[in-house]
Amino acid sequence: MEGALTARDKVGVQDFVLLDAHTSETAFVDNLRKRFRENLIYTYIGTLLVSVNPYQELGIYTLKQMELYQRVNFFELPPHVYAIADNAYRMMCSELNNHFILISGESGAGKTEASKKILQYFAAICPMTESLQIARDRLLLSIPVLEAFGNAKTLRNDNSSRFGKYMDIQFDFQGVPVGGQIISYLIEKSRVVYQNQGERNFHIFYQLLEGGEEELLAYLGLERDPQLYKYLSQGHWAKEASINDKNDWKTVYTAFSVIDFTEADLENLFGIIASVLHLGNICFKEDSQGWATIPSTHEIKWIAKLLGFQPSILLEALTHRKIEAKTEEVLCPLTLDLSLYARDAMAKAVYGRTFTWLVNKINSSLVNKDFTRKTVIGLLDIYGFEVFDKNGFEQFCINYCNEKLQQLLIERTLKAEQAEYEMEGIEWEPIQYFNNKIICDLVEERHKGIISILDEECIRPGPATDLSFLEKLEEKVGKHAHFQTRKLAGPKGRKRIGWMEFRLLHYAGEVTYCTEGFLEKNNDLLYRHLKEVLCRSRNSILSECFLVAELENRRRPPTVGTQFKNSLSSLLEILISKEPSYIRCIKPNEGKEPSKFDDFLIRHQVKYLGLMEHLRVRRAGFAYRRKYEHFLQRYKSLCPDTWPHWHGPPAQGVARLIQYIGYGREEYKLGKTKIFIRFPKTLFATEDALEFSKHQLVARIQATYKSCLGRRAYVKKRQAAVTLEAHWRGALARKETRRRKWAVQIIRKLISGFINRNKPLSPDDKEFIVLVRRNYILNLRHHVPKDVLDKSWLRPPAILENASDLLRKMCTRNLVRKYCSEITAERKAQMQQKVVTSEVFRGKKDGYAQSLNQPFADSRIDEEAINPKVLQLICNEKIQYGIPVIKYDRKGFKARQRQLLLTRNSAYVVELAKVKQKIEYSALKGVSTSNLSDGILVIHVFPEDKQKGDAILQCEHIFEVVTKLVMLVKKENIVRVVQGSLQFYISPGKEGTIVFHTGPEEQIYKDKNGQLTVVSARIKS
Ligand SMILES: Nc1ncnc2c1ncn2[C@@H]1O[C@H](COP(=O)(O)OP(=O)(O)O)[C@@H](O)[C@H]1O
């Protein structure tokens, strides 16, 4: 509701109490129109709901809507029939008291629909139990049955209820609907025998003919075509798309089984319905004396069969009247008119009472047999004020009823207002209103009221007519301010009232009634003769409806007017003990058209529904009242102290709020739980301020929301990051664990490899081997020998000995190759010589090791130092090497200075210019030296040669000389290194000896044995 305050320019106000011009009917209708245009059919006047029939489905009765209105504060949501229903239900549940919802309005205004919606709401939202299901189904299904028998198509409404209905729904202490009771009022019996042009009889006749099975129709003696029946064919109605009799029949038929109707009940019931149709078709003729006769007894027979009596009795009862003489009864024939009257009376009586029976039957199925305490919500769906061009007895009764209900409404509203003021501790301000009790009295007062006058006229002996009744009225109530007739009206009003009419000034406006038919309708006479026949019926429904006791009671039955008055007063008694809610229904146009808003028609209804009067009462005090918490909740943003939260009691919050906004003292009052605002304009100003502040609020809310979103996104991202991180760390840790595991395995293998290093290789030790290999090789890098003479080598592990050897060889080879590639030709020659020296002397002769470091010279004698004669003698053979030597004679061992010259082919021993001895290499047998450090060299020659014998020479550089010689001779194994002594060749068959030993100093001498003794100094090693 508050929500729509903001949209009030477009959709009007949701509560008429907030209308500024609350006394203006125009403003009222304007507001209705504004809302109707927006398909808003509901508007409140306080807690009263005004409903305009939309004549179209608006989609506002869905289950979702029902849930929406459930347990919601009445004013929180837009006005709705569900809000009214929910409010009543909740109050009933919480306060355990009884309620009623009064729904009134013109025919076609939507009363019955509203009551159905309420019932559906209860069925949907109430707690569910098994017993509830049955009770609920019965409550819901009783409606189509009642509508079939009590509703009819009229010009105003295709499904017009032709009876007033009050329905009690009983709830147990938990709010579960457990039963119900229906009271019907004033069924329009005249419709059974007569319908206006374009209207129909009660639906059940057509439903039976359209939907009934063949056998059923045959059993009832009926044909399918409604046009064959007089009671159905007078209205000349065209088929209506909104009515589907065949489907409705199915619904009704199913409903019968749910609400406990037996086969026999249905047989009897349809027997009665068929009999009514047959009755209508009875033809009367006038005989010669003017009495009525029935030429064809076809219908009579069917009726007699269906209702269970003799055809002849019925025939007699329809054409004769019993008159009681003093001692005997005399049969008196009827005129044609009276016969027709009797027939119609019978049809009406039968239908009317059957309807009452039906209601009772439904009630017995709805009754709750458990006698615990129940609370009820009553639904009163009753005709509203009716004002036609011609208003008769029915309108009189209906309007009287509305007058009574209005009285109730005003009293209850005022009482409620007063109670609220009292409860809230607010001073009561008397409200001026029109009390319509005066009109009710005019109608119902005992002995003085119109109904009493009518009754009197009905029973009065002598000729009583409608006119005489009118005269009586003029006589008895003529002075009443709310009563007028043509005679009583002044010359001005006279024209508007007919001769047979009287006018009542109802609270809602004037209504002029025509007295024609008042007496007859009030009497509702059924000839005693016919009553007797009906009492004897074997149709069990009829025998329940027409009791013999009634015949025996000689007292006149109460008239229709009195009956209605009584039932109304008992209805009011029922209502008065209950808490009321009101729904006022308005019909927007006569054509049943959606979206058409007929101003004139609506203004008329607004008037006759007493809406302006009701609004006046509601507005007399305060236009608006709300609980503090609700008011504060809505407007708290208007005051910094109350926004965004007020932590104290709501009443103080509201007081602070309105002080801040600046309400004038006369504008409001503060009750115990509510604030009361006197003028709508005050509320609207507040509302406008709220609207204005909303923009700021929106910005703030948006900002908060955005920051909230941002934060949410941030938190989400952070969470994602944490999750990612966790996963990543997990992955890393797993990787690390795997690595460590792997490492452990490897280390284990390495250890086991180490342990098994001396055992035969196994594939399990592969890693260990690889590691050892790798380590060794890497280590070896730093220990590779840098030159050929470096003999160091990193010791290999056992398994790598082979490899190490190979490597070492490779390395040595490499070093050698490098070394070789670096040495010069001279050095190479030197080396080659040294190699030869090594082959000859290594390990054999003392002084060899010391000689290694001394390089060999090319020659020890310069060419100039050689005598040119010698050179000539040698024939210019190129001297390859020369060295000074001492030559010992072979016999006396005399030492002589000589030169030893070596050429390519010969060795020459030379003394100055003489060649003392030439030894060709081909004649050279061998060369001997001692193993000691002396410089003695013996060149052996073959004895057969003409040579002088072996040459005994001493020289320095003994290794050099021998090496040069060996290299030039080019023979292998020519050098002999001897120990102790050697033999040399002197001449054929003669040999000398040289003895070698060591001594303290070097000496060479001829010993006593004639041997050459060579003493070498001992070499310190
Ligand atoms: N709330 C509603 N929404 C849609 N159509 C409605 C509504 N109320 C009434 N009607 C239409 O108006 C017709 C007459 O309503 P009904 O309740 O029978 O009138 P009443 O009982 O006042 O004579 C219904 O048959 C239906 O077509």
Ligand SMILES: [Mg+2]
């Ligand atoms: Mg109705």
